[in-house]
Amino acid sequence: MNTLKILSGGAAQGLVGSLALDFKAQTGFEIAGEFGAVGIMADRLRKGTPSDLVILTAALLARLAEEKLIVAATIADIGLVETALAVRTGDPQANVKDADDLRRTLLESDAIFVPDTKASTAGIHVANVLQQLGIADEVADRLRIFPNGATAMRELAASKAQRPIGCTQSTEIISTAAVTLSGALPPGCELATTYTAGVAAAAAHPQQARDLIALLTGAGQQQQRRRAGFVSGH
Template sequence: MMRTLRSVLRKFVTVAFLAGALAAAHVQSAELHVMTSGGFTAAYQLLGPRFAAATGNTLETVQGPSMGKSAAAIPNRLARGEPADVVIMVGYALDELIKEGKVIPGSRVELADSRIGMVVRAGAPKPDIGSLDALRQTLLHAKSIAYSDSASGVYIERELFKKLGIEDDVKPKAKMIPRIPVASVVATGDYEVGFQQVSELLPVKGVTFVGTIPESVQSVTRFAAGIPAGASHPQEAEQLLHYLASPEARPAVESTGLQPVGEH
């Protein structure tokens, strides 16, 4: 009975949103500029077209890491004055932009949590990472290790290796991969194992997802979104953020390996 009631309520909310969005579309459509980091990209690629179809707005999207020195990083894009109505990124990196006055205070919307996982090349044996010792042995025996230049990679480089007590042993064969998905360099055989947030690993072909690292050394990354100061379409941007965080968006978010906020 409760499941039926929840299903009815979810459908009602969806219909209400779409009806309101369609009504707004008749008034005026907008071209929204969206910047999104890799962790939420797969979910956004599912939800963005639905929002656009419902509202009549168009979405011009660029991707980049939430932090780092690369030109594609979202903070660096904003610093260059690239247009943005919405930024979707790691929560603590978004908070820094709010402190700097680059994102409107109060516009922050919580989206989803992401865990770190590992992949190997398709066809390769799946190593055991189910316990701390198993993960430690897998890393010690791996010929090469790749990790991202965003939140998960920073954690791996600065904390995980130390927690496992193998920093000196693995650092010479471990490398941070800028700009591109870590799984892509594992798929080509350039690296034996790769670590990144699960939602960024799953879409890449040519690799096998091994699993998430043990919870005792796991780092959960919160993704959030906000509206930059000087956004051309703040009202439509707020509508997009509301939709991405809505109950009807949760199945799509979950399907990409993320955990929607509020469903712990």
């Protein structure tokens, strides 16, 4: 079986999955993806994990291109992803318009589900926001930290806590059953991250990797990107 190998931030998992059938019809290739915290995915590439295509934050992919691990000429933006709040489906929405609302909402929650606070884009941001709001110590024992946003959202969905909340990238919330997107982080606490794709320098299937980049970024997929949670793109 022909397989295209991907290393990707979790933010792109839903979009890649939604295009897998189109990609197979076009190229005959299956997609085998590893999705997780962007820092961990970058390190896997550096350590020699076989990969044809890499999807990470723009800044990280540019760094990997400087390290000659990504073919710089192939890099293309997929779109922006916001860091957002999530609740279990059926729970009241989090009504967060400003930093004070966010502080109150987090203090009222008895469990806060987040991705890796040292290696994932959203997790690092959440840790910074908690410091910024002055509540990092107060909520430390309520943090439920998982390797990536997708896992954190699945755990939120299954949580037996009374008032749990989640915070990760909107794409990971949208693609998880039984959790509901409850709005982006408010002004002053917000984060919108550009995700980009690039062909790995050691790609076994560089042409098919380019084909998938074209599919991910093409004008025909604008609605698909929006549905997956990308707020802008080509």
